[in-house]
Amino acid sequence: MALSADIADKLRTAIETRGEAVIAVSGGSTPKRLFEALSNEALDWSRVTVTLVDERWVPDTDERSNARLVESLLLQHKAADAEFMPLYVEAATPEAGIAEVRARVGSMTQPFDVVVLGMGPDGHTASFFPGGDRLGEALDLSNTALVLPMRAPGAGEPRITFTLRELLKAQTLYLHIQGDDKRVVLDQAEQPDSQLPIASVLRHARQLDIYWCP
Numbered sequence: 001m002a003l004s005a006d007i008a009d010k011l012r013t014a015i016e017t018r019g020e021a022v023i024a025v026s027g028g029s030t031p032k033r034l035f036e037a038l039s040n041e042a043l044d045w046s047r048v049t050v051t052l053v054d055e056r057w058v059p060d061t062d063e064r065s066n067a068r069l070v071e072s073l074l075l076q077h078k079a080a081d082a083e084f085m086p087l088y089v090e091a092a093t094p095e096a097g098i099a100e101v102r103a104r105v106g107s108m109t110q111p112f113d114v115v116v117l118g119m120g121p122d123g124h125t126a127s128f129f130p131g132g133d134r135l136g137e138a139l140d141l142s143n144t145a146l147v148l149p150m151r152a153p154g155a156g157e158p159r160i161t162f163t164l165r166e167l168l169k170a171q172t173l174y175l176h177i178q179g180d181d182k183r184v185v186l187d188q189a190e191q192p193d194s195q196l197p198i199a200s201v202l203r204h205a206r207q208l209d210i211y212w213c214p
């Protein structure tokens with residue numbers, strides 16, 4: 001509830017200042033209650049664009065789709081008027097669809113006003129997975145690509161993900177995690193020699209607000 005209220009404030013401020021707001025959210029299981037709360041926040045959702053920080057390469061008819069989660073829980077109630085920019089396009093692989101996705105995400109106002117990252121128990125965030133085939137590229141702060149395909153042993157499907165450089169540009173960056181196990185992973189990531197992907201966010205973020213709940 002606190003994170004939802006905080007995000008809503010940031011979106012309202014962006015709308016007052018620029019006439020629009022852009023938010024990139026994570027998928028997975030953690031954001032469900034956040035999305036339900038956020039979808040009931042009073043603000044001019046018709047001026048808000050919602051996208052994802054990463055996506056599993058499946059259509060939104062698939063239960064694993066992050067877009068499906070956003071559509072079913074966030075783009076409801078007061079937030080039903082928001083515009084959604086999904087990262088999946090109809091192509092057999094993320095490599096085949098990347099040009100279309102790049103054109104789509106390039107049309108959004110950047111930097112984003114709000115980015116909400118999650119974190120998996122393996123220390124991945126967005127689709128920056130340990131052992132990912134393009135992990136180095138995705139975390140390289142000199143890489144100007146907006147999005148990249150990603151494949152990793154622990155990822156299940158092929159993925160598409162915004163790069164770290166793009167996500168760190170956000171006006172407000174949040175990390176949203178739940179449970180004692182993830183708190184332990186976060187503690188590990190805070191060690192100076194940590195190789196966990198989330199450690200790159202902790203090291204390089206100008207500002208990061210961490211929201212944790214049991």
Ligand SMILES: O=C1O[C@H](COP(=O)(O)O)[C@@H](O)[C@H](O)[C@H]1O
Pocket residue numbers: 025026027028029030031053054055056066117118119120121124125126127
């Ligand atoms: O696969 C993904 O996992 C992470 C973490 O998800 P959770 O189920 O542990 O909350 C998520 O942040 C990311 O967006 C998603 O694609």
